[in-house]
Amino acid sequence: MLSGQLIGRLVSMAGRISLSRGSTGSGTIGPVETAIRSKLEQALNPEVLELRNESGGHAVPAGSETHFRVAVVSSRFEGLSPLQRHRLIHDALSEELAGPVHALAIQARTPAQWRENPQLDTSPPCLGGSKKTRGTP
């Protein structure tokens, strides 16, 4: 109903909300990030895999690996609903999601969908809830 152009506009506007959120500050890639990447590559053979550690925008210690955003572009998603696509990603990362990873924003696209708008979106800013819940997924 809404056009692709509109979606692009919404995403680009959303991207301007907080451009500085997507990094741990240190710029290093931690073990959890490495594991997420390798498990998704193995499970879904993605054409594109973009992963951003967004933990720096949250109330967790510097260098944390608790909040991530991922874009997975795979032909395996053809014909699957968003819910089914997300579940495939959750299944691949069950260990991480049961442990250190507190939040995982997911863009699960087919190659054609990715070509329409090939960018990793930006998550909304943290509102402080993780202060109370630190250490629990």
Place this chain on the structure above:
Amino acid sequence: MSGSLGRVSAALLRWGRGASGGGLLVPGVRAAGSDTGGRSAEQLDALVKKDKVVVFIKGTPEQPQCGFSNAVVQILRLHGVRDYAAYNVLDDPELRQGIKDYSNWPTIPQVFLNGEFVGGCDILLQMHQTGDLVEELKKLGICSALLDEKQEQK
């Protein structure tokens, strides 16, 4: 159409301000969460089916404690959905784990429409952007405010 698009963008940009901006009043939303009792699958089943629109979030609709939960609240607000049940999982660790097990979904927020699990923030936002949310709400007899606005402009 362009007017409603502008409003959609504006509302999306508004997310994040909910807690600091003095809180958003959402008339009709019941702050559920204190009366849930046990956590068996049957009880959770009854809970998600009790209301047409049910959300499990961190914080309350008036004061969300997480950006993703706030996004869910803002999307519902944008569609004029006022009558929904919101359960604050931060008040209730058993519910927090119980609902994840029930829906086999590892994160909060979680959205249920007509007792059926829809997804979290990413999927609700996607449904909003594609227009699917308007259609799903219509099936529940809820007329989206965005649809009203569009019709008025014709």
